[in-house]
Structure formats: C-alpha cells, structure tokens
Amino acid sequence: MAILQFAQWANDSELGTYIRESLFAYPAIEGLHLLSLAFSVGLIVFTDLRLVGLFLKEVPASDLLKQLRPWVLGGFAVQLFTGVLLFFASAATVVTLPVFWLKLLVIFLAGVNVLWFELKWVRRVGDWTDQLVPPGGVRFAGWASLAFWSFVVISGRLIPYLSYK
Amino acid sequence: MSAQGLFDAIQHSALSDAISKLDHLFGAVAQLGHITGLVLLLSSIVLVNLRLLGWGLTSQPITRLATSTNKLIWSGLALLAVSGLFIFIPAALIYYVNPFFWYKAELIVFALIVQLTLFRWATRTDEPRPLLAKGTAVVSLALWFGVGAAARVIGFLN
Numbered sequence A: 001m002a003i004l005q006f007a008q009w010a011n012d013s014e015l016g017t018y019i020r021e022s023l024f025a026y027p028a029i030e031g032l033h034l035l036s037l038a039f040s041v042g043l044i045v046f047t048d049l050r051l052v053g054l055f056l057k058e059v060p061a062s063d064l065l066k067q068l069r070p071w072v073l074g075g076f077a078v079q080l081f082t083g084v085l086l087f088f089a090s091a092a093t094v095v096t097l098p099v100f101w102l103k104l105l106v107i108f109l110a111g112v113n114v115l116w117f118e119l120k121w122v123r124r125v126g127d128w129t130d131q132l133v134p135p136g137g138v139r140f141a142g143w144a145s146l147a148f149w150s151f152v153v154i155s156g157r158l159i160p161y162l163s164y165k
Numbered sequence B: 001m002s003a004q005g006l007f008d009a010i011q012h013s014a015l016s017d018a019i020s021k022l023d024h025l026f027g028a029v030a031q032l033g034h035i036t037g038l039v040l041l042l043s044s045i046v047l048v049n050l051r052l053l054g055w056g057l058t059s060q061p062i063t064r065l066a067t068s069t070n071k072l073i074w075s076g077l078a079l080l081a082v083s084g085l086f087i088f089i090p091a092a093l094i095y096y097v098n099p100f101f102w103y104k105a106e107l108i109v110f111a112l113i114v115q116l117t118l119f120r121w122a123t124r125t126d127e128p129r130p131l132l133a134k135g136t137a138v139v140s141l142a143l144w145f146g147v148g149a150a151a152r153v154i155g156f157l158n
Helices: A001-011 A014-022 A023-036 A041-051 A061-094 A096-119 A120-127 A135-163 B002-013 B015-023 B022-053 B062-096 B098-117 B119-124 B130-157
Strands: none
Touching: A001 A014, A001 A061, A014 A023, A014 A061, A023 A041, A023 A061, A023 A135, A023 B022, A023 B130, A041 A061, A041 A135, A041 B130, A061 A135, A096 A120, A096 A135, A135 B022, B002 B062, B022 B062, B022 B130, B062 B098, B062 B119, B098 B119, B098 B130, B119 B130
16 A cells, blocks of 8 residues: 555655664654644644633734734644654554544644634634624634644654554 | 652552552553643743743733733643652652753753742733843743753653
8 A cells, every 4th residue: 555655665764764763863853843732732722712712802813813823833834844754753653553544634624624714714803803702603613623633632642652552 | 868769769659559550541641631731831831921022912911911821821730740740650760860850850940930930020010121021031931841851851761
C-alpha cells in the first residue's frame, strides 16, 4: 500500500534516521511540538471560550479573533513543521497506530469547522461581536472546536505512549 | 534525613504502592492531566504577556486580562501539581538522579516568585511603566517555557 511504502521511505530516509538517532534533535523537536501548544491550541481555547460565552465576555469577539490570529497561526506553523519531522523520525511505527490516523482525521474536522465558521459567521462578525453570549451557530462552532482540539491533544499524547508498548 | 533518603521513603511509601497498583490507564490519565494543566498555564501566561509586550489584544485593559486569566493560571498549576505528584511518587528515585528534575524544580521556584511579585506589580494597573511591563513579560515567558522545556528533557533522560 502506497502509504505504508511512503512511511517506510520517510522512516529510512536520511532525515528520519538523523532525527531518530540524534541525542538533541529529537527532544528539541518534540519539546517545540509540545510547547507551541500554548500558542496554537491554547489561544484557540480562549477564543472558543469567548465564542461559547464563558470567558472574556466584555471583549469584542472580533478583537480576540483578529489579534490572536497571527500567534495562533504561528503556533500552528511550528507544530506542523515539527510534526512532519517527528513523523519522519518514527513513520514506520506511527502509521500502524489507529490513534495517529484518528488524530489526523480530527485535525481535518477541526479545519472544516474553522472554514464553516469563517464563511458563515466571521464574514458578518459585526452583527454579533459585542454579544456577551453569541448566536447559537457561533456557540456550536466554539464547542465543536473545543472538543476537536481536546481530542487532538489527547490523541497526540497517546501516540508516544502507545508506540513504546 | 538526606534528600536521597526522603526520595527513597517517598518511593517506598504506602501511597506509592497504592499508585503503582492502579490500572495502567491511570498513568495515561495523569499524563493527560499534566498536559492539560500545561496548556492552561502557558496559554494564560502567553495571553497576558503578549499584552504586556504590546503585541496582542492591545485594545484590552491589562487588569481585565490579568483578572480573567488569574483563575486559569492557578487552576492550571493545581492540575499540574496533582498530576505531577502521581507521576513522581512511584518513581521518586529515578527523578532524584535526573539533573533536569532539579533544574525544573529551581525554575519553578523562580517562576513562582516572579508570578507573585513582578507579574503582579506589572498587571496591577492598566498603564505600568513600559520597562516593568516588557521586562516582566520577557522574564515570565522565559521562566515558564524554561520549566516546560526542562520537563521535556526529564523524560528523555529517565
């Protein structure tokens, strides 16, 4: 199967082998992958809590969305980059773990949720930005995002946990 | 009692035995609690410090952001402490010989001191002196992310 072949190739590549065997590269990359959560998922959680009407209610929702966006996207860029490197380092193992595929699937679902939210709600953010508790659709997007990203963090933590067994 | 004696006593205590006998799944739950606490704590620190640096949420008063995140910071720390104890107690002696466990402990002490002094002073008014605001943000971010980084290294040395 093409994916298994690709994983084996990534696993055996010079890059994958280097990261796997390096004393410093692997912990440094994994550390970055973990700590950049504070920017990506962490700041998204704050935004989501605002969208569901639980946190920073007096702050206009558009302020949070706009001003945190560069930091959220920056955090994601770091996570994507370090995530690809980590994949190379242990590709042959992780592709055999269902939890790895579940994580990717839920990241995709979280992306679909963002796209829907942007197209349907952010386009007319002016209508609801000052509401202490935003409209139902916005709250739904917030709860969905909280659930998806919590799942992504949990499944992400389980990948190394299940790899060593 | 020496520090090593203390760690030995912790690892061989009744509580340690009880934790060790728990289901394997419990270890995973403790790890997940630890990572949740980390995200709560670090994200709150990031949010307020970005504001202190003038890099994010600049239209919001500093005091409001500090008040809103204060509970999250301390809940995150509580969750980290409880889950951390469950991870630490059954393996205390492994941590005793790990230098990064001790670096992490020192960094936590410094970070908490800064949290209760500089951070509190800088977020007490909506217009702190720029040097205090920016200096606090840099020190606070460096210390808390330093704790996280040291923690990550512990796992690789164990």
